[in-house]
Amino acid sequence: MIRTLFTYIVFPGFLFSAVVGLLAGWIDRKVTARIHWRVGPPWHQNFTDILKLLGKETIVPPGRKVTFLGAPYIGLLGAVCVAGMVGRVLFTGQDGFAGDLIVILYLLTLPAISLIIGASASRNPLASIGGSREIKLVLAYELPFIISVVAISLKTQGTLQLSHLLGFQGEAGSHIASISGILAFCVALLCMQAKLGFVPFDASEAEQEIMGGVLIEYSGLPLAIFKLTKAILLATLPLLLTVLFLGKDTSPLFVVLKFVGIITLFVLIKNTNPRVRIDQSIRFFWGPMTVVALAALGLAIVGL
């Protein structure tokens, strides 16, 4: 019991993934700054931002107070659970349980759902635009992502357990080394980009267009929790991709290298693309991405 609590709250759950995620967020900002030929913020910038938000006034717009203030915690809970489940398989070598991959797929939608609930409860027209875009984005990226995960699962004799995925790849080599693995990895990487709300797919939070969209009415502690949720996702999703596609060598050095590599891919995609409209991103995910994911699925069935 205490060990489970420790897993979810301290390592590799809430505390660990929050710290790693905030540092990864700094990598994101620093690399972005270097691409812009700027200096960029110091390493503790994201920690300072969170700390500052804790000291700010929390303004609650008239309306659904409980829903508005409670929504951030739902997303945080989902992200922390995923961080714990992925981390304990990857770092401590625990077994998990049968079907935890499915649970993770469900839990990963909770941050998006909490954003939608919070945006709707704030009664702001711009927030509702952002919320509706978030709904469309979730509908768009879940389909190709789940197909690519199914392809990976089929390549691993149909298992739905993270530890089996890792064990299989440890013996047979990483899934990314095969054609279907590469295709599925590309699809999953772009879906994660959308899940994180990074630039080509950040229409729901568009700062310049709808002023922060879903987060527009949030201030103080709830905003800090949304930022933390995003940081935890930024720490967890690369690890999930590592488990799914790059699971051959899980010694600490290689995990860190793979983590930084995937983060760098995120940042490069983010900085070399303009924001796409929401209809363009739906067309992108339901069109080319789904076709590529289905191709990966077909190749996985044939055994390539």
Add this chain to the structure above:
Amino acid sequence: MSVTLKALTRSIWVFHVSAGSCNNCDIEILDLLTPRFDAERFGIQLIGSIRHADAILITGAMNKKSVPRVKKLYEQAPKPCVVIAVGTCALSQHMFRDSYNVEETLDKILPVDLYIPGCPPKPEAMIDGIVKLVTKLRQGT
């Protein structure tokens, strides 16, 4: 001073209000965020929503249309929040002093924490002003 206030001085999120300016001050403010001056080094970021703001940057002479909106924006901002007046128009109405449309200066409407004069002020002047404000905040409480 408290830890959160100290963190505030290292992570100032700026909301930019143009209350009837000629856009020159706004262009200089945008210069402040470009690679040459790179205000993100100090954690200064331009944000879109007033609910996230730590500093409200106001440019332009306050005309009759913009005064109620500026007041409303200040009420909507979460405290602690500083108000920065940028440019001579916001400070003293400049050439619009005798205009039919301009009645009061900004500091009659809101508690202004920092005045940055100039028409328009150079980005260096703004950085200097922000440094002074941060020093004042750290010593004042």
